[in-house]
Amino acid sequence: MSAPKGWRLFEMGTTNDEESDEFPPEKRLEASNTHLIKAGIATIPDMETLQECVAYENAHQNRTQILRQLKWKAEELRENEE
Structure with missing residues (x-):
């Protein structure tokens, strides 16, 4: 499948490794x-x-507010696993 000139095709599925590498x-x-x-x-x-x-974050700026947000995200991910 080719995209029209000037357009870019995106694959529907990306692996977590690809997402981690990108961000x-x-x-x-x-x-x-x-x-x-x-x-x-x-x-x-x-x-x-x-x-x-x-x-x-621990190795660089060690910001309490950012670490707190990361903790909340961990709780959210754990809840979604259940």
């Missing part, structure tokens, strides 16, 4: 404003990515 912790957590950081956290797809973000 590594530094892109999720080093945004220019808090709204972008919140969006980065909200779009974390799985526990593995979340753990990478927690490790990154």
